Amino acid sequence: MEDEKIIELYWARSESAVSETENKYGRYLKTVARNILSDEEDSLECVNDTYLNAWNAIPPSRPRVLQSFLGRITRNLALDRYRANTAEKRGGGQLALALDELLDVSSGENVADTVADRSAITDALKLFLSGLTDEDRRIFLKRYWYFMSVKDVAHDMSLGESSVKMRLLRMRESLRRTLIKEGIEI
Amino acid sequence: MMNDRLIAALSDINDEMIIDAAPGKQYGQTGSVRQSERVQRRRTFYRIAAAAACLCVVVAVLAVVRPWNVERNNVAHNVGKNNEVTEPDTNIVNYPSMPDYSACKGSETTEIQSELAVIGKYPEEPADIFGTAAVGMDMEFCPIGTVPGDGFIVPADVPEKLAVYRNEEADPAGFPKGLDKTQMMELIDMYAERLGINIDTVSEFIDKDETNKDILVWLDAYSGEVRIKADAGGHVMIQMPESMFPKDIGSVLSFEDQVMKQDWEYVAESYNEDGSVKNRIYKVLSYIYHDQSDPLKLASIWTAVEGVVYLHIYDYGLLAEKVDDYPVISPARALEKLKAGEYCAPLKNGSTLFSGEAQIVGLRIEYYLDPAMEYIVPFYVYTAMLPDVTSDAIYSEYGIKDAAAYAEYYIPAIDERYFGSSAMTWN
Structure with missing residues (x-):
């Protein structure tokens, strides 16, 4: 329907x-x-x-x-x-792994969470995502929105797991730089 | 924690992006469409020292002043502030090994050099390939400690720590390893797409590894006069007619923060084991690009054969992962080491020995990227101008005027206390 x-x-x-x-x-x-x-x-x-x-x-x-x-x-x-x-x-699952991966993007320290901060982070994420190729964006969101395993992401994208891992690493680095450029405290 | 905030903020992104990335969604074949693919198998009769072959031409300048030797010993090399011996936090065991420039046999570099010698000609005027005329050495001469030109850093800007990376697939023999066929083909497809070409044929280059097992070393793809080669170490070489090369190299490299660090016009020499000159190219145009946002990326363009451009792209991020950030020695300490002779040089001592003082004309911090090295570490790189060589009859004969000889000296920028039991000795 x-x-x-x-x-x-x-x-x-x-x-x-x-x-x-x-x-x-x-x-x-x-x-x-x-x-x-x-x-x-x-x-x-x-x-x-x-x-x-x-x-x-x-x-x-x-x-x-x-x-x-x-x-x-x-x-x-x-x-x-x-x-x-x-x-x-x-509890296992991919979320724990994904959270650990995303520590690359931050200093790892606790930072106060505010409504304004979330809006700024969302804008920065949109900016970051819009700058990616379609393929990279799909990989990023499959991993960090849907928390798919790297293996499943690779399968969906018809790519090797190493390739997916490398791309995710690069994208996390790129996201980190985007957040810094947008003045978001990390 | 920022990672929680990122996860939460991702909920607010565009609907279309979310759906487009839904699990199980099919997107068709990745990469560009290949018109046809015919795979051949070729066997090699000797092992290619790919790293040495590629890097030696890029950096080749005239002979350095002093001979250089590296030995490894098992002396522990970790000394604390009070001279106590301590174990390092992380064991970086490999000092970088410099490529052996006499091992160019069998590479396309040697073939080109031979071809040039037979033709006996070189460009009369510097080629204006990239929109900038390459005239002489495009470097600013300045003593250490003053404000340098592009490509150099002011010593005050040196960070306290720098990252060290590790490539598990590094082979001391420089044998390309790490990427599989699919990954190599992805690289080829990516660059083919950027160049706007369709690949016609792809061939495999197979060699034996240390267990005598067949291993795919590189893929060679062709489209008319364009050749794209991707090896298992992540190195890509694109060979194409000068007329086809894009004016905007950024469209090919897609480096995030691209900087042309070097713009050279030079004479390239390679040497035999006994130090005699093996090959000499009288005018090589070379441009080296870095991605300032990613120290593991490097691209070099050079042309020594008229009308042909070679683009080499190294992305060690494909295989290397960051180990940690390590304390960096000060520029003053690096200079002390240089003066004490504690340096590496990427050239073996050639047939020409210089006497007299070398003037230091530049300083930069750079990662030495070599697929033979397990650890990728940063170096202080001093550029020195050597005594005048224009009186050399060989160069005069070929009309090279106002030439200057340069050498580069590499001092590891990481505090040596963080290296493992391998130590370097100096001549």
């Missing part, structure tokens, strides 16, 4: 909105959650919570792109759950 029609189901408060969403995006959302959490049960809970969040958000929202709207919800829910779970231990 087309996204516009699914969104109309939400607006009409039709119960089939959720089932249609699950039919079309369930697998995608499970992948997003699983890459972060590793645990199957936690992942399923996140996806179910995503449907509930979407039901509560639409209306009044009318997402322009339903897939990314839902993906963001799942991602954020999964990240929150990961942080809650990870106080005592790293």
